[in-house]
Amino acid sequence: MSEDMNLSVNGHSKVPPGFRFHPTEEELLHYYLRKKVASQKIDLDVIRDVDLNKLEPWEIQEKCKIGSTPQNDWYFFSHKDKKYPTGTRTNRATAAGFWKATGRDKVIHSNFRRIGMRKTLVFYRGRAPHGQKSDWIMHEYRLDDNTTTHHDSTINASDSSAAGQEDGWVVCRVFKKKNYHKTLESPVTPRNDGVVDQILMYMGRSPPSSSSPNSCKQENEFSPNMDHDHFNNPNIQSAAAGFMHLPGLETPTMNPSIHLSDQDCGGFKSTVNDLMTDHHIRGPSSDWVALDRLVASQLNGQPCKQYSTIYGTEDQFSFPFDHMHDDAHEMQLLNVDSSDRPNDHQTETDLWNLMTRSSSSLSSSSSDPLCHLSV
Amino acid sequence: MGDHNSLNLPPGFHFYPTDEELVVHFLHRKAALLPCDPDVIPDLDLYPYDPWDLDGKAMGEGNKWYFYSRRTQSRITGSGYWQSIGVEEPIYSSGGGQKVGMKKYNAFYIGEPSQGVKTNWIMQEYRLSDSSSTSRSSSRRRSSKTNDFSKWVICRVYERNCDSDDDGGTELSCLDEVFLSLDDLDEISLPN
Numbered sequence: 155m156s157e158d159m160n161l162s163v164n165g166h167s168k169v170p171p172g173f174r175f176h177p178t179e180e181e182l183l184h185y186y187l188r189k190k191v192a193s194q195k196i197d198l199d200v201i202r203d204v205d206l207n208k209l210e211p212w213e214i215q216e217k218c219k220i221g222s223t224p225q226n227d228w229y230f231f232s233h234k235d236k237k238y239p240t241g242t243r244t245n246r247a248t249a250a251g252f253w254k255a256t257g258r259d260k261v262i263h264s265n266f267r268r269i270g271m272r273k274t275l276v277f278y279r280g281r282a283p284h285g286q287k288s289d290w291i292m293h294e295y296r297l298d299d300n301t302t303t304h305h306d307s308t309i310n311a312s313d314s315s316a317a318g319q320e321d322g323w324v325v326c327r328v329f330k331k332k333n334y335h336k337t338l339e340s341p342v343t344p345r346n347d348g349v350v351d352q353i354l355m356y357m358g359r360s361p362p363s364s365s366s367p368n369s370c371k372q373e374n375e376f377s378p379n380m381d382h383d384h385f386n387n388p389n390i391q392s393a394a395a396g397f398m399h400l401p402g403l404e405t406p407t408m409n410p411s412i413h414l415s416d417q418d419c420g421g422f423k424s425t426v427n428d429l430m431t432d433h434h435i436r437g438p439s440s441d442w443v444a445l446d447r448l449v450a451s452q453l454n455g456q457p458c459k460q461y462s463t464i465y466g467t468e469d470q471f472s473f474p475f476d477h478m479h480d481d482a483h484e485m486q487l488l489n490v491d492s493s494d495r496p497n498d499h500q501t502e503t504d505l506w507n508l509m510t511r512s513s514s515s516l517s518s519s520s521s522d523p524l525c526h527l528s529v
Numbered sequence: 530m531g532d533h534n535s536l537n538l539p540p541g542f543h544f545y546p547t548d549e550e551l552v553v554h555f556l557h558r559k560a561a562l563l564p565c566d567p568d569v570i571p572d573l574d575l576y577p578y579d580p581w582d583l584d585g586k587a588m589g590e591g592n593k594w595y596f597y598s599r600r601t602q603s604r605i606t607g608s609g610y611w612q613s614i615g616v617e618e619p620i621y622s623s624g625g626g627q628k629v630g631m632k633k634y635n636a637f638y639i640g641e642p643s644q645g646v647k648t649n650w651i652m653q654e655y656r657l658s659d660s661s662s663t664s665r666s667s668s669r670r671r672s673s674k675t676n677d678f679s680k681w682v683i684c685r686v687y688e689r690n691c692d693s694d695d696d697g698g699t700e701l702s703c704l705d706e707v708f709l710s711l712d713d714l715d716e717i718s719l720p721n
Contacts, residue, residue, distance in 0.1 A: 159599070169538070169542060170536060170566065171546070171550055171554045171567070172544050172545070172550050172551070172554065172555065172567075172569070173536070173542050173543065173544055173545070173554075173567075174542065174543070174545050175541050175542055176541065176542070176543050176545045177541030177543075178538065178541075178543075181540045181541045182541070185540045185541070186540070186541070197539050198539045200539065200541065205569040224547065224623070254712075256705065256709050256712050257704060257705050258708075260702075270672030274701070274705050274708075276709060287712070287713070290703060332700075332702060333715075351594035354676070412640045426636075481635060
């Protein structure tokens with residue numbers, strides 16, 4: 155089967171260096187899925203049909219590989235299988251586990267027009283409700299019900315036949331969520347520029363004066379207005395792990411320089427770890443009611459940005475890039491913080507547990523992780 | 530540039546080079562004066578383009594622009610300047626894990642040098658690592674020549690937009706991550 159996938163494009167034996175199959179959502183829906191639904195021939199058979207119930211996620215990457223270039227995501231068409239003949243629920247169980255939807259579906263637009271929806275699913279090993287969450291993620295794209303009826307004429311001829319089928323075919327993208335172990339196994343993955351990018355996310359929010367000497371005071375402010383992606387960054391996770399193993403913050407003799415020794419990632423990563431660790435140790439003397447509101451707003455689907463208005467201006471947040479080695483100074487800030495509000499730090503530990511815990515490693519926190527959720 | 534349209538790739542194929550490909554394929558061939566196939570990355574040398582003027586001049590793919598340039602201490606453009614944020618990452622080859630290059634991060638500031646206003650524009654500047662060029666040249670005699678090679682860099686410029694959820698579906702969105710962690714709550718048995 156996979157011989158078919160050796161790409162031969164106009165005489166080229168393979169995709170040229172630097173290029174890979176990485177369709178936009180619009181291309182997936184508007185080109186590939188529309189053609190599929192309309193039973194039109196797709197020039198190059200790069201997206202296979204897959205029976206999702208018969209294929210485990212780790213088999214998908216072999217089945218759906220394209221040429222020999224390294225891939226981080228895999229694509230296939232799938233039939234939606236009704237779980238019960240009369241119902242609308244979809245059966246996405248495999249032999250080893252099941253795909254479970256998470257969050258809410260996202261509308262996909264093309265030129266400001268709605269063309270389809272994206273559902274996010276997570277693969278759990280085992281059987282519901284005792285499945286174990288994995289890092290395999292699937293985005294399942296479907297065309298809008300009315301998409302095939304009022305757009306341009308390219309597939310009009312087959313509209314009638316498509317109408318009966320259109321909720322049958324979906325196009326899926328499967329990928330593995332970035333995690334710590336993956337980074338360790340393969341230090342150079344095609345898209346591993348996440349670490350610095352995460353930092354840049356912070357920096358993007360910091361004011362241009364962040365390098366000015368008077369920003370130390372601002373660093374004391376903790377802004378929960380951060381993207382949740384940070385919690386899945388391997389380095390941040392390990393930084394958080396380091397944090398959780400600290401002695402209680404009320405202990406005045408705490409050592410401020412936490413260096414992670416369990417990985418040999420070179421100077422840069424340990425710098426990042428120091429940075430993040432420092433940041434989160436120093437940061438949190440803040441209003442937890444506000445953080446509760448953040449979680450609540452996330453639950454309600456409001457964008458993170460709104461939150462910055464609750465919390466004041468972004469200028470209050472400054473990334474401590476210029477002070478990463480200023481341990482003595484940070485120690486002072488730390489002591490002030492921890493003596494003031496020891497309980498807040500316990501609270502933060504809980505939140506970290508909540509956010510960073512993988513399904514298999516429940517933390518040993520003794521208090522109820524839910525107690526700070528106001529929803 | 531749009532040069533890559535001549536490659537006639539089907540929809541969905543885009544220029545998403547890995548760090549290693551940029552360094553080992555494109556940068557090394559450029560430095561060694563070998564023909565690049567496909568020849569998609571234009572050479573903008575040290576032209577003082579502002580990042581938002583790169584469209585149509587550099588090779589654009591998605592929201593990223595690629596071009597060859599040369600190493601320089603100061604990148605001053607029409608409206609501002611690029612300044613290193615002090616972070617460099619080594620690039621390793623996937624085969625042997627050998628260090629083949631370095632990636633340096635710069636941020637774009639609008640205004641006069643040292644008093645500009647920082648923007649969300651980021652430039653990743655790829656250069657060959659010295660060790661990679663010396664290990665490739667078998668003799669000492671040629672290493673002076675490879676020093677010239679290392680003057681070439683590849684720049685990847687993009688605007689970081691914190692609020693954008695337009696990830697192309699290739700990663701979990703910020704919101705998805707939150708939902709994902711909240712899913713765990715379903716399975717926690719509350720102590721009471």
